[in-house]
Amino acid sequence: MHSPFRRIAISLRVLLVIVTALLATGCGPAFSPEHPLAIRVIIPSELDALPLQLGVERGYFADEGLAVTVIAEHDQYTGVHTLVGGGADLAFGAGTIVVESAYRGLDVKILAEAGWLGERTAAIVVRGDGSVPDLAALAGRTIGAPSPGSQDRLLAQARLDNDSDAVPSARVEWVLMDMSERTASRLANRDADAVVLREPWLTDAVRAHGFIALAYLGDTSIIHPTSVYVATTGWTKKHPDAVAAFQRALHRAARDLQDDRAAFDALAARHLNLAPDTAARMGIPVYPTSGPSVLQLQRIPNLMQRYGILAEPYRVTPLVLASRP
Structure with missing residues (x-):
């Protein structure tokens, strides 16, 4: 028959095993800078x-x-x-x-x-020839943007619909364009009247082609x-x-x-x-x-x-x- 002290020692070891197992389950494998x-x-x-x-x-x-x-x-x-x-x-x-x-x-x-979304990291961009002077002038025009449901297109739609001076997004014809360095060339080639562009292509496109960022998609209040x-x-x-x-x-x-x-x-x-x-x-x-x-x-x-x-x-x-x- 075990002495009271031995029974206590055994109980403590069992408790230690249980606590260790619980910690392992809750915290996952141990790691450190020395053992990453x-x-x-x-x-x-x-x-x-x-x-x-x-x-x-x-x-x-x-x-x-x-x-x-x-x-x-x-x-x-x-x-x-x-x-x-x-x-x-x-x-x-x-x-x-x-x-x-x-x-x-x-x-x-x-x-x-x-x-x-940054304040100036994405925008609806137009050519600098004055063909689209403001957002209202996009009525019945084409905007090049990624596929429906893509983040860039959704943010552009919301930008139009949240602006009382802009054309509603439903009155714009959306042209499918991938978001890449080629998007600027497609706008320059008149494949659309406007495009949705974000960085790192936005700044280069505006500078290289003389485009105008008609409306930035970012809103500092949201x-x-x-x-x-x-x-x-x-x-x-x-x-x-x-x-x-x-x-x-x-x-x-x-x-x-x-x-x-x-x-x-x-x-x-x-x-x-x-x-x-x-x-x-x-x-x-x-x-x-x-x-x-x-x-x-x-x-x-x-x-x-x-x-x-x-x-x-x-x-x-x-x-x-x-x-x-």
């Missing part, structure tokens, strides 16, 4: 992805115990599906792409906002998230501490870019293959330094439902992971 957790992150060459690039370069993720490997992928639908298929741990995606994917049943969780980072439910449950570490490192890099325009210019020129003077002239997104925010992210499905992309109201609350200290 490897994570693969899919990103495109986009302004909104620059804080992640800066965080990698300055060692902010390494400081948090994360060894980040960047996987380049231009197509964000492909990136999100690659993530869900196990080809990466995190992926960057436009807000509309992520909401549409989740709405259709894809397993994604939003762990961070990558960027918000925060509109444009892109996010997502992971699968399984990954976030296995690595809750890594989620928090990723958020801290990303927000640290975002603060650097918000406070240091020279750092932004150098990073944009290097990662987006821009001329230094182009990087220095263009509009900069707003880089979130906290969150993710359900209130702000809810604006994405609201906009999608407004223009018929979603058939019914959709709440993002189940998708969004709260930020941790």
Whole structure:
């Protein structure tokens, strides 16, 4: 028969095992700067992805115990599906792409906002020949924009419909155009009367072709998230501490870019293959330094439902992971 002291010792060891197991379940595998957790992150060459690039370069993720490997992928639908298929741990995606994917049943969780629409980062652009003097003159005219449901097109539609002096978006003929450096040439060739352009092509197009930014899509009174980072439910449950570490490192890099325009210019020129003077002239997104925010992210499905992309109201609350200290 065991002595009382031995029974207490055994009970304490059992308790220790249980507590250790619970901690392991709640916090995921241990990691540190000396023993980092490897994570693969899919990103495109986009302004909104620059804080992640800066965080990698300055060692902010390494400081948090994360060894980040960047996987380049231009197509964000492909990136999100690659993530869900196990080809990466995190992926960057436009807000509309992520909401549409989740709405259709894809397993994604939003762990961070990558960027918000800047005041001068996207615009409805026209030729400088005076053929379209204002937004009202677009009635019955053509606007080149990406596909229906794309973020750029939805924001342009909202810009027109929210302006009492503009033509309603339903009275404009929308011409399908991809968003790239070729868009400016198509406007110059009169394939449309106006186009929707965003950085990093907007500034170059205005300067090189003498175009006019007729109306910027950003509104300083409304925060509109444009892109996010997502992971699968399984990954976030296995690595809750890594989620928090990723958020801290990303927000640290975002603060650097918000406070240091020279750092932004150098990073944009290097990662987006821009001329230094182009990087220095263009509009900069707003880089979130906290969150993710359900209130702000809810604006994405609201906009999608407004223009018929979603058939019914959709709440993002189940998708969004709260930020941790």
